[in-house]
Amino acid sequence: MRRAFIAISLLAAALAVTAGASGKSSAAVAIPGCATDSLKLVSAGTLTVGTDNPAYGPWFGGGEIKGSKWKINDPATGKGYESAVAYEVAKRLGFAKSELKWVAVPFNTSFRPGKKNFDFFVNQVSYTPQRAKNVTFSASYYNVNQAVVGVKGKPIATARSKADLRGYELGVQIGTTSYDYIVKNIKPTSKPAVYDTNNDAVTALKNGQIDGIVVDLPTAFYVTAVQVENGTIVGQFLSVGSQERFGLVFQKGNSLAGCVNKALTRMRADGTLKRLQTQWLSKATGARVLQ
């Protein structure tokens, strides 16, 4: 009996080592105190991850899959920065790729009270102390700067500072820290227009109803590359005060956040986060800084 037990243990250990060696990174080294079957999950044996539908680049990639409800990109492709981060976190917690399930969660319902239908939500949500009173945030998986997008040839394209932007009509998606940035740091003379979705803000920009939109820098690159013909990144802004950062969103007090944070810490320490950023967001770094 005892011998059989040892044999099985050795076999298991050998399997674990081969699994570790075959993986791209040293991910298979288990995180102490975070064994897969000890995690508190909304659905046992599965890591359920929420994000908004449509799933936009460069956060998600791989395009639409036939028969899938996901628009623009299907998160299950593992492509795009946030999808790649989610799968990497899952891997470090001992989940196979097939054990990560995506659920579509509108941003506005991600923080409503009551039981959540996801283990964590990944959708470019910035940490703020007020928000952290109602949900639990993970550590940063991306440190983000805001940026302003205008149309080439229009006066706003020549702006070189925040002060230069003050006289323009700016638009922004509701619920974003981009809005906070406009109000607190750019302080335009007219109130910014606030839209339900980034798409609506982009439409208003194309229609000439506003002069510029403020979005995070990677999204700015996506907007100018894909959505707005003649769109141009006027510049990016550095965070005022503490560095703005994206965090995964958990139900308030969810103990899973502790284990996910350990996984993120390792991903940062061994260069995985950096590598994923280079892979998916590398185009999204070089833009003039507006002081």
Place this chain on the structure above:
Amino acid sequence: MAVVSTIVFLAVLVLLVVNSPGWEDVKRQFFDWAEFREALPEILSAFGTNVRIFCIAEVFILVFALVLAVLRSLPGPVFFPLRALAIVYADLFRGIPTILVIYILGFGVPALQLSGVPTSELFWGTVGLVLVYSAYVSEVYRAGIESVHPSQEAAARSLGLPPLLNDFIGLQKDTALIALLGVVEAFRQSQIDVAATFNYTPYLATALLFVLITIPLARFTDWLVARDRRRSQAARLAG
């Protein structure tokens, strides 16, 4: 008796809510007094936009709806095309959800890039409300015009007033739909606050403002109805 039963009913309701398993979460995220006080001033100032929108819209609706009602009441085969137009209009704008009318006008017309045509979201949002509510109000006028003998015009007017005021209460609430176009009115302002804090209390502040501005109109409508009833009873007794 009515007072007692009301109090008992409310007490049971409150106990049920307060003892529900999720009450602590709901209390924190919906009934945060500090949040309420912080959000209210900005929401109140944004509410000025709602008030402006419905005051301006009501004037245009009263005029435009009357034109529609008159067109529809024109007699004879000669005016058939105009009558048909008025009918199609009423069907169309009562049928399309208001939110779609506002969306299509607010983002669609400026996209045409026609010179001289306004691109303002506030403008097109208000136009959308005028178009939709004129369809409803023209029906109120028409009922008044068609159903009553000329000798009873005064009665027709008073009959038409409560439904008219009802439509205006609807209009007041629907001004919040213009938020869709980027206009920061009371609802949008509260959404901004909610998203910044992940706390829903600012919605309550907005709801309260809409109720406060609706109640006077609702009571006025009740009063008109009651007055009419008294008058018609008096007339019957006199007759």
